Amino acid sequence: MLHDVLLVMQKTFHSKPEAERVCILSFDEMHIDRKICYDVSEDQILGPFSKVQLVLARGIMAGWKQPVFFNFDTTMTKHLLYEIIKKIEEKGLIVKAIVSDLAGISTLWKELEITSENNFFIHPLNCRKIWAFADPPHYLKLLRNHFLDTGLVLKDGTVLTKNIFEEVFKKDRGEYTSLKLKPQIC
Numbered sequence: 001m002l003h004d005v006l007l008v009m010q011k012t013f014h015s016k017p018e019a020e021r022v023c024i025l026s027f028d029e030m031h032i033d034r035k036i037c038y039d040v041s042e043d044q045i046l047g048p049f050s051k052v053q054l055v056l057a058r059g060i061m062a063g064w065k066q067p068v069f070f071n072f073d074t075t076m077t078k079h080l081l082y083e084i085i086k087k088i089e090e091k092g093l094i095v096k097a098i099v100s101d102l103a104g105i106s107t108l109w110k111e112l113e114i115t116s117e118n119n120f121f122i123h124p125l126n127c128r129k130i131w132a133f134a135d136p137p138h139y140l141k142l143l144r145n146h147f148l149d150t151g152l153v154l155k156d157g158t159v160l161t162k163n164i165f166e167e168v169f170k171k172d173r174g175e176y177t178s179l180k181l182k183p184q185i186c
Contacts, residue, residue, distance in 0.1 A: 010091035078111035097131040101138030
């Protein structure tokens with residue numbers, strides 16, 4: 001936890017109306033270079049690490065965002081998420097939802113019992129619902145990759161594969177200047 005950040009947030013938000021304190025937590029695990037570095041202020045060697053977990057709190061009805069947690073080589077778990085929610089809410093913020101990409105969180109969603117029919121989990125302290133969302137850009141990228149890898153079967157049995165799009169791009173010679181196809185999607 002970024003405890004100093006949370007203290008500043010507590011002082012900032014303590015007199016704010018509830019609407020400005022309502023937030024969503026977004027988190028992602030990112031791969032980083034496996035390097036060793038020296039922290040001069042702490043006089044310690046850090047690393048090597050292969051990934052970093054970052055949690056960002058973002059106002060839902062107010063325009064603010066703030067990193068509240070990061071740690072190296074840490075997977076998001078139900079226990080860790082609950083601890084982060086508790087610490088944030090102790091400082092006066094109100095967590096209403098979480099958002100994350102779908103890579104690597106299937107275990108967390110199983111722990112939270114998130115399914116296509118149940119898109120919330122119960123708050124660890126006060127039994128209210130916290131909603132779970134998949135990050136739309138990541139979700140669209142996963143759908144695109146799945147389509148390119150496996151194709152799409154239409155109702156009539158026709159199978160569309162990436163080959164169809166490759167053929168269209170090959171035939172596109174700029175004849176339609178106002179509508180130029182973008183091969184970057186493949």
